[in-house]
Amino acid sequence: MFHFGIEHEVAFLNKEGKFADFSHTKFADFNQIIEKLPVYASDYPQLRVGDAGIKKKRWYIEGFERFADSDQVIDCHSKGIEIRTTIHSNIHSAITELSESFRLLCEVAANFSFSPVLVSFNPYNPIFVPQPPLNDYEIKQLETEPDEQTANIHMVTYGPDLNISLADLSSENLIDIGRKLTYYSPYIVPFSYSSPFYNGALWDGLSVRTFIRTGKRPAALVFVEKQEQLINSRPSLTKIARIPAEVGRIEFKACDSCDDFSIYAALLALLKGLVLDKTLLGRATVPDAALHQISAKKGFDNEDIFGNATKVLQAAEIALGDDPDVHFLTPLKKLLANRKTKSHELIEKFHRLGSIEEVIRQTYQI
Template identity: 75%
Template sequence: MMFFFGIEHEVAFLNQAGKFADFSETKYAEFNQIVERLPTYPNDYSQLRVGDAGIKKKRWYIEGFERFADSDKVIDCLPKGIEIRTTIHSQIQGAIDELTESFNLLREVAADYGFTPVLASFNPYKTIFEPNPPLNDYEIQQLQSYPDEHTANIYMVTYGPDLNISIADLSVEKLIDIGRKLTYYSPYIVPFSYSAPFYNGNLWDGLSVRTFVRTGKRPATLVFVEKAEQLITSVPSLTKVARIPAEVGRIEFKAFDSCDDFSLYAALLALLKGLVLDESLTGRATIPDAELHQVSAKQGFSNAEIFDNANKILQAAAAALKNDSDINFLTPLKNILESGETKAQELIKQYQRFNSIEAVLKQTYLK
């Protein structure tokens, strides 16, 4: 089987004053001056979608909420951070190396404007996004025509990766089956990435506010198909029509929290690859189990059911990867299960030491 890998990683920032640089603190132009200085790679265009508003011209682009006049003219974009996306790689390590290089470039340029990247999977201060000024008629109509867009109030306060995996020459039926499998096993594997223990300026009573709020309303997995007649109806969507040929057959896993240690993304991509290859796990779901994701978000691996299933899934993935060198990437996940410690627990301990969210955030991305 020929596999291909890509990563989309959202970066949050503190500004020069040390405040969390979200839509309430930051103008589009402030992030745009950073993106303007980053390089363009003309050969990327066959793989990376530019999008309607032309915001996505580079490997870096501003993630945010576009505002429209009473027509399809974009008049503003309220930013939440800068997204990095990699090109498509035939090896996991290639995607990790490119992400690391792009992140280091972003960090260097952002520093010139007083911005420091910090790990966040949920806005530590804002619990919801409310457009100001309120949406006009045209914008309301636009949002109503795309059911997944109803959750803009969620995605503007959440940060997380899309881990993309494509397999050459799989039938649509098989692709959708893999999407349903990853959706079913999502609540057991997402704790490996948990990094969202802050809410509304305080510690939250769990490990991932992002998972608690998001999963169920937003998809855990998206499968890109070639034609509209191959879509299956579900809310949230499991399938989406590819917007460029390079997207056809892509499986996008969307439920992990952000990681500031990119070797963890390598581990998670290897886990997804193992799950694709595995034939032993029979669970399938078209929409994510919101309730189970909420248990997972609160308790993580301290919950026996979550822990036991994560262990079983990890063993199944390792067995499926048995003669593949990518099996070595799974080691950090074994370590997390053995210690029961995720990034969220580390952030909680630091908060108990510093008693300041900003002080904790400044400790992230230091590797």
């Protein structure tokens, strides 16, 4: 049996109509929103709360935690609010919960004059530098966790974790699927591209997020139960599950954010098809950074990217067969047929409106 979940990061404009990021938005600004959102007792223990206690709800502040010279959290540089769904046995119910959680978030955020905008890379601040500088304790903590050393990327990127698991898979099979998704990632991610802005201007490509992120950060992450099941790689392909509900989870982390949640449904169906597929033989332990950069620049206009995206989509469709989830793939077929992405729409609007804020203000029209 398959299980599905989604983690979706939401960026905001503030009451002045400016992009609300770590440079001028405090933890308390977002926390007042979180405090007004409900707690669902039945969510636990499947949702991880974490040591700092920030992740107490289906919504939590996404950011960079700051510590005193100990394990005491004293602040959190904030970039937005993440929504996470509970674990679902079908794609439809995961999307339904995400949509409802997003609706609730929008209602509460509006009371504090915050409005959601679709962003996958910070359109104004390409670099995150912690202020005040890191103390000795924080530096040591980062040194013990190699992936945490790319927090400067994490703080300027926004994107989903598309979570999928299949019961009774061995750790070897799980890792094989993770390597498969890592290999085919450059051909999957263009379906989601939505980050054509960089440093206050239009970027020469479709996904700044993919261009900068993938290779330094993982495309897929596999959660295993035991230390001896880990694979040594940078970026990591495997991670120890932090709660029992994470064991066997595969997170696909390489996509841009989507403001049309039917694309998430389509991508989850694509991942499901790729898990079932036995014909695609490519495998990679770490993402091909150069190929992701070609994909980020050209998307489906590059014939290699287009051809392999077609191959991946067809393989997933065949593997799904008469599974009703095959119908979720329809939006991806349309994107591929038109060779267009969300970024094309955002670029066209920018040429017409001349303002990044005006363009992103028109997202999330759902």
